[in-house]
Amino acid sequence: MNQPKDRARPRRRGILPIVALAAIALGGLAFVYGKAAMDANKGTRADAGDAKLVAEGRAVYAQHCAECHGAKLEGQPNWRTRNPDGTFPAPPHDPSGHTWHHPDRVLFAITKDGGQRHAPQGFKSGMPPFAGTLSDRQIAAALAYIKSTWPDEIRRRQDTIDKAATK
16 A cells, blocks of 8 residues: 655654754753853853952962962972872962963862862872862952963963863
8 A cells, every 4th residue: 555645745844843843942952051051150260350350369369278379379399299198289370380281160170179089090189179168259269369460471371271171
C-alpha cells in the first residue's frame, strides 16, 4: 500500500516549525543564562580604573593580604624557594611577581577558593581560601587595588592575558 506523496509532506512541514521553535527557545535560554552569568560577574570585575573599587581594595588588601604579601606588595623573601613544608613563601603582587601573568578569573578563584584547589598536581600551596572571610566584591576590590599599582605596560599586558582567557 503506497501512500500518496502529498500526505508525507505535511508531516515534514509539521516537524519543521517544532524544530524551529525548539531552536529559538534554546537560543533564548542560552541568552538569558549567559546574561545572568555576566550580570552576576559584573560586581566582581577587578577594574583598576574604578577609583571607588580601588580605594575599597586598598583597605581590604591592608587588612587581609599585606600580612603575607607585604604592605608594598613585595611578597616574602625568597618567594621562589620552597619552605621546609613544601609550600612557597607568598609571592609579590608588584610587577616583579607573577600575579600579572594570570587572568582575573584565575586570580579571583585562587583568592576565593585557596591556592591548593587550583594548584597543579604535586604542587603544595599555602594560600588560604577567603570565601568565608571576604565577599566576591571585596576580592575583586583587592585585585583591582593590586592591578592599580602596576605600571601601564604591565596592566596592558595583563589585560591582554585576561581578554585572551575570556574568549
